[in-house]
Amino acid sequence: MTSRNRRLTQKADIKRRAHGPPSFPREHCVVPGCRRPTQRSSSQGLSETYCKRHKEHLRTHGHEHRKSYSKAELVPFRKAAREWFMEHREDRAVQMAVRSLEGLMASQGKSKDAYHQRGMTPEAKARNTLARLHEAGKAAQTLLLIVLTIQAAHAELGPWGAPDWEAVQISKQAKRLRGAAGTHYPDAPSRYPRSEGLYLRHLGRMLAERASLGIGGDTIDHIRERARPSIKRPRPKPAPPRDDTVDELRRMQAFTAALRGGSWTVTARG
Ligand SMILES: [Zn+2]
Structure with missing residues (x-):
C-alpha cells in the first residue's frame, strides 16, 4: 500500500505533467474522423494517442467510441445464457464456477x-x-x-481490438445489480461510485476468471447461435420515398406551358 504522502506527490506530479507544455508538432487523435488534438498536444492530459473526449469514453466504456451495450442489445443473449445454464447447471464444471464466484464474493469482508x-x-x-x-x-x-451474456454478445456484435471491453461491460452489469449499486444514507442523498476507470477492469477480470471454470470451448458459440435469430440489428435507414406528386405537378406545368406557348404562337400569327 502506498503511503498518503507518496500518493499526494504522485497526484501532484501527474497534474503537473498533464498541464505541461504541449508536445510539438501538434498530433491528432487516432480515432478515425476525429480532428481534435491529442491530450498531450492540447495540454489536457497525458495521452499521446487520444483527444480528451475519446480518452474519457475509453475510461468509461472500454472502447474509444463504441457505447456500452444497451439493454435491448443484451436481451437475446441473456435469454440464451439462461437457457444454457438451466441445461448445464448440474455439470461439475458449472458447479465449480458457481462455487468459485460465491467464494470470491464471500471472502471480501x-x-x-x-x-x-x-x-x-x-x-x-x-x-x-x-x-x-x-x-x-x-x-x-x-x-x-x-x-x-457479455462474452456471447461480444463474440457476435464486437467491437474487436479493444482489450478492456469485455471486462468493463461485465463489471457494468454486475456493479449495478439492484441493492448493490451504491450506499443509501439515512439523512443524505445516496451515493453511487462512478462507473469508470481501472477498477472496472479489475472487477471484470476477476469475475471472468472465476466464471471461466464453467465455460467450455464451445459454450459461448452455443449461446451466441441460440441468440442469433432474435437479435435486432439496426437496419439501414430507408431512402425517402420518391415524391411522385411533385414530379406529376412539374410535368403538368411543363405541358400547360407548352400548350400556352403554342396557342400564343397561333394567336400571334392570326
Ligand atoms: Zn478523438
Whole structure:
C-alpha cells in the first residue's frame, strides 16, 4: 500500500505533467474522423494517442467510441445464457464456477460505503464492490450469467481490438445489480461510485476468471447461435420515398406551358 504522502506527490506530479507544455508538432487523435488534438498536444492530459473526449469514453466504456451495450442489445443473449445454464447447471464444471464466484464474493469482508470507496486503489475498489454484492445477497449464478451474456454478445456484435471491453461491460452489469449499486444514507442523498476507470477492469477480470471454470470451448458459440435469430440489428435507414406528386405537378406545368406557348404562337400569327 502506498503511503498518503507518496500518493499526494504522485497526484501532484501527474497534474503537473498533464498541464505541461504541449508536445510539438501538434498530433491528432487516432480515432478515425476525429480532428481534435491529442491530450498531450492540447495540454489536457497525458495521452499521446487520444483527444480528451475519446480518452474519457475509453475510461468509461472500454472502447474509444463504441457505447456500452444497451439493454435491448443484451436481451437475446441473456435469454440464451439462461437457457444454457438451466441445461448445464448440474455439470461439475458449472458447479465449480458457481462455487468459485460465491467464494470470491464471500471472502471480501465487510464493505466500505461509497464515500470511502473513492480513496481506494482500483483493486480495493473492485473488492469492495464484491463485498457489496455479497451483502446484498446476490447469487453467484447471476454473476456467471452476466459473464456468459457479455462474452456471447461480444463474440457476435464486437467491437474487436479493444482489450478492456469485455471486462468493463461485465463489471457494468454486475456493479449495478439492484441493492448493490451504491450506499443509501439515512439523512443524505445516496451515493453511487462512478462507473469508470481501472477498477472496472479489475472487477471484470476477476469475475471472468472465476466464471471461466464453467465455460467450455464451445459454450459461448452455443449461446451466441441460440441468440442469433432474435437479435435486432439496426437496419439501414430507408431512402425517402420518391415524391411522385411533385414530379406529376412539374410535368403538368411543363405541358400547360407548352400548350400556352403554342396557342400564343397561333394567336400571334392570326
Ligand atoms: Zn478523438
